[in-house]
Amino acid sequence: MTHPSARAAVFSAGSWGTAVAKILADAGSAVTVHARRDEIADGINRTHRNPGYFPDIDLPASLTATTDPVAALEGSDYVVLSVPAQSLRDNLAAWAPHIPDHAVIVSLMKGIERDTRLRASQVIAEVTGVSTARIAVLSGPNLAREIMEGRPAAATVACPDEEAARRFQTACHTSYFRPYTSTDVVGCEFGGAVKNVVALGVGIASGMGLGDNATAVLMTRGLAETTRLATAMGAHPATLAGLSGLGDLVATCTSPLSRNRTFGTHLGRGSTIEEAAAATRQTTEGVKSAEAILDLAHVHGVEMPITEVMAALLHEKISLDEAAAALMQRPPKPER
Known part of the structure; x- marks a missing residue:
C-alpha cells in the first residue's frame, strides 16, 4: 500500500485515465481526476461512477473529480497524463506552471506526435522543462474495461530514475494490478x-x-x-x-x-x-x-x-x- 498522504492528479476522465485513477485510489492514494466536462466531474462526485465511460462500475470514495486543472494539481505527488498524444502539447502548456516541483509526471500515452515525431515523454520534457528523472511511462497489456472490473493485469513502469519508478510502482500496486519496473523508457514507448x-x-x-x-x-x-x-x-x-x-x-x-x-x-x-x-x-x-x-x-x-x-x-x-x-x-x- 502507498502512504495515505500520497496524492495523484489524473488528466483526463476517459476510459484509461479513469481505470488508472481507480488503481491509484485502490492502492491508497487520494486521487483527483480532471474532467473536461461538468457532467462527468459531477457524476463522479455525486454517484462515484463515471457516467461517460463506466456508468455501471463503482469508483472508490477517495477518488474525486474537478474541471479545474489548478485544483487537481495542487499538492500532487504524481501527475498522470492520459490525453490523446496529438493534443498533449497544447494541454500540457496550460497545466505545466501549476505542476508541483516534486511531482513525478507519468505518461499513459501510446502515440508519436505527428509534427515533431517525438515520444510523449519527450514532449513532456520539452513543454515542462522537468528533468527526465521525474518523467515515467506506464505501459502494458491494459484493457481499461477489464481493469475496471478488477480482472488481473500487469504493466511496466519505466523511468530513467529507478527510485522514481519504484515509488510509482508502489503507488499503483493492487491485488489485481501488478506493475514491474524498467529504466527503458524508449522501448516501452515504442512498444506502446x-x-x-x-x-x-x-x-x-x-x-x-x-x-x-x-x-x-x-x-x-x-x-x-x-x-x-x-x-x-x-x-x-x-x-x-x-x-x-x-x-x-x-x-x-x-x-x-x-x-x-x-x-x-x-x-x-x-x-x-x-x-x-x-x-x-x-x-x-x-x-x-x-x-x-x-x-x-x-x-x-x-x-x-x-x-x-x-x-x-x-x-x-x-x-x-x-x-x-x-x-x-x-x-x-x-x-x-
Missing part, C-alpha cells in the same frame, strides 16, 4: 505506439476474413519491425519481449475491446476511414501516429513494411485489396 498500428492491420485482416494464420503472421512480423525501430532508437531488445512490447501487442491485436483492432475491423469490412472513426468513437492512436512512426523509420533506415502499408491505406494512397496483397506478398527472405 507501434502495436497500435499493427493492431489496425490485424483488425483489417480479421474484417476481411483472412484467418488466424494471417493474424499470427502480422503480430509476429509486427513485433519484429517494432523491435527494429525501438533498438535503432536506443531501446533494449528484451523490453520488446516484455509486457510493454509483446504483452501489449497481444492484448491490442486479439481483444474486441481494443480500439485500434476494432477500427481496423471496420475498414476490413469495407467501411471508410470516416465511418470507422464514427463507429469506434474514442481516440485511435494508431491512425494518428502511423505516418510519424514511418517517418522515424525512414530517418533511421529501418524497414517497417506493415507500418508502411497502414500509413498508405490510412492516407488513401492504396486500396484495401492492395493493402492485403502488399502485407502478404513480400519477397521471401531469411527470418533473421
Whole structure:
C-alpha cells in the first residue's frame, strides 16, 4: 500500500485515465481526476461512477473529480497524463506552471506526435522543462474495461530514475494490478505506439476474413519491425519481449475491446476511414501516429513494411485489396 498522504492528479476522465485513477485510489492514494466536462466531474462526485465511460462500475470514495486543472494539481505527488498524444502539447502548456516541483509526471500515452515525431515523454520534457528523472511511462497489456472490473493485469513502469519508478510502482500496486519496473523508457514507448498500428492491420485482416494464420503472421512480423525501430532508437531488445512490447501487442491485436483492432475491423469490412472513426468513437492512436512512426523509420533506415502499408491505406494512397496483397506478398527472405 502507498502512504495515505500520497496524492495523484489524473488528466483526463476517459476510459484509461479513469481505470488508472481507480488503481491509484485502490492502492491508497487520494486521487483527483480532471474532467473536461461538468457532467462527468459531477457524476463522479455525486454517484462515484463515471457516467461517460463506466456508468455501471463503482469508483472508490477517495477518488474525486474537478474541471479545474489548478485544483487537481495542487499538492500532487504524481501527475498522470492520459490525453490523446496529438493534443498533449497544447494541454500540457496550460497545466505545466501549476505542476508541483516534486511531482513525478507519468505518461499513459501510446502515440508519436505527428509534427515533431517525438515520444510523449519527450514532449513532456520539452513543454515542462522537468528533468527526465521525474518523467515515467506506464505501459502494458491494459484493457481499461477489464481493469475496471478488477480482472488481473500487469504493466511496466519505466523511468530513467529507478527510485522514481519504484515509488510509482508502489503507488499503483493492487491485488489485481501488478506493475514491474524498467529504466527503458524508449522501448516501452515504442512498444506502446507501434502495436497500435499493427493492431489496425490485424483488425483489417480479421474484417476481411483472412484467418488466424494471417493474424499470427502480422503480430509476429509486427513485433519484429517494432523491435527494429525501438533498438535503432536506443531501446533494449528484451523490453520488446516484455509486457510493454509483446504483452501489449497481444492484448491490442486479439481483444474486441481494443480500439485500434476494432477500427481496423471496420475498414476490413469495407467501411471508410470516416465511418470507422464514427463507429469506434474514442481516440485511435494508431491512425494518428502511423505516418510519424514511418517517418522515424525512414530517418533511421529501418524497414517497417506493415507500418508502411497502414500509413498508405490510412492516407488513401492504396486500396484495401492492395493493402492485403502488399502485407502478404513480400519477397521471401531469411527470418533473421
